[in-house]
Amino acid sequence: MRMLLRCAALLLAVTTMTVATRALAVAEVFELEPEYVYGKNRKPRLGYRKPEVFDPLSDQLYQSGYRDFPPTAIPDELKQVDAMTRVQKMGRIMVCADGWFFPFSRTTRKNEAAGIDIEILQAIAKKHGWEVDVSWVNMATRFGPGAPGGAYGRSIDKGICDIVLGLAETGDDHHMAGHKLVFTRPYLSTGFVLVTQGPAQGIKTLDEVKAQGVRIGVPAYSPMHEYAQANGLTHSTFFQNYQVIDALIRREVDAAMIWSGSISQARLEHPEAEFEMAKGYVPVPEMRWNSVWVVKEKEKELKQFIDQSFDEMLKSGEIKRIVERYGVPFYPPF
Numbered sequence: 001m002r003m004l005l006r007c008a009a010l011l012l013a014v015t016t017m018t019v020a021t022r023a024l025a026v027a028e029v030f031e032l033e034p035e036y037v038y039g040k041n042r043k044p045r046l047g048y049r050k051p052e053v054f055d056p057l058s059d060q061l062y063q064s065g066y067r068d069f070p071p072t073a074i075p076d077e078l079k080q081v082d083a084m085t086r087v088q089k090m091g092r093i094m095v096c097a098d099g100w101f102f103p104f105s106r107t108t109r110k111n112e113a114a115g116i117d118i119e120i121l122q123a124i125a126k127k128h129g130w131e132v133d134v135s136w137v138n139m140a141t142r143f144g145p146g147a148p149g150g151a152y153g154r155s156i157d158k159g160i161c162d163i164v165l166g167l168a169e170t171g172d173d174h175h176m177a178g179h180k181l182v183f184t185r186p187y188l189s190t191g192f193v194l195v196t197q198g199p200a201q202g203i204k205t206l207d208e209v210k211a212q213g214v215r216i217g218v219p220a221y222s223p224m225h226e227y228a229q230a231n232g233l234t235h236s237t238f239f240q241n242y243q244v245i246d247a248l249i250r251r252e253v254d255a256a257m258i259w260s261g262s263i264s265q266a267r268l269e270h271p272e273a274e275f276e277m278a279k280g281y282v283p284v285p286e287m288r289w290n291s292v293w294v295v296k297e298k299e300k301e302l303k304q305f306i307d308q309s310f311d312e313m314l315k316s317g318e319i320k321r322i323v324e325r326y327g328v329p330f331y332p333p334f
Helices: 002-030 083-090 116-126 175-179 206-212 223-230 240-249 262-269 300-316 318-325
Strands: 035-037 040-042 092-098 131-137 163-169 181-183 188-196 216-219 235-238 255-259 288-296
Touching (some): 083 092, 092 116, 116 163, 116 300, 116 318, 163 181, 188 223, 223 235, 240 255, 255 262
Antiparallel strands (some): 181 288, 188 255, 188 288
16 A cells, blocks of 8 residues: 555646646746846737837937936947947947838837838848947937937037937038038938829829829928929928828828838728838939948948948848848939
8 A cells, every 4th residue: 555655746746847847847938038228128018019110209218318318338448449440349339210111210129120221220230240339419400400400419529429320411511521521322212202092093203193184192391292393293282291091091182192111100000001112113312322421521431331231232122122121112323
């Protein structure tokens, strides 16, 4: 009888250990790693959650002070060296980017990609085994990034970063010399593109829009508004791209000219939308601009490195693949 009890106890112990081991294994399989974002530790979560809409006036992370400073401290001995040496010694590229400039950059990175510029930079860094540190700045100040109190004075001029992302060559670069900054070579171009729906679907050019007398929606006080007026296009104006898109949804217009970068956000926010970009449309020269980054004029080696990286990624098609993943049409620099 005692032998039977001992055997039963031994069997129970072995079974308990097996169940515990299996439970531990299951726990290990399903354990989630926390996601660390500068200034905030996000707890691990299961399942999809709708991407956040970023607004600087209501963003607690930005307003609480995680801005205008380098996420990683720069060692004293590397503060006065050239930027390329600093990157190589620290093993990281320190950049500044707009925190709410989707699809090029944004700070919310829970369930969605960080942005075209951030991904391009990460691809460059990965090839060299480096990391990327981003300081978030507001690029959309009233008088531009180069004005007093603008983004340049609050970021790259203070040594917070070595590169500023998210710029376009518009010809209005008089502020660059005062800050001793220069543009990198362009890596893509964006512009105003034609989108149509319903009765206007099938129209592919602005010449056809004009010939058929189709009314188009355009952003008020924009270069596209001026172009429509100068070229005799029948048009209605709406404040900013998003209201032009809302007008399309409400069927107030069946054609519109919107910034190519806004198509991605429109598809996220309005999956029910029927409008599409005119197939094969290429922005007219007057409504197309090259996208660039900004570095200090004295950092010639860093600029050369970025320029060469862009060349390689354009030739391989890597930049094109990143851009189109966001639902944005890729236009090469010109």
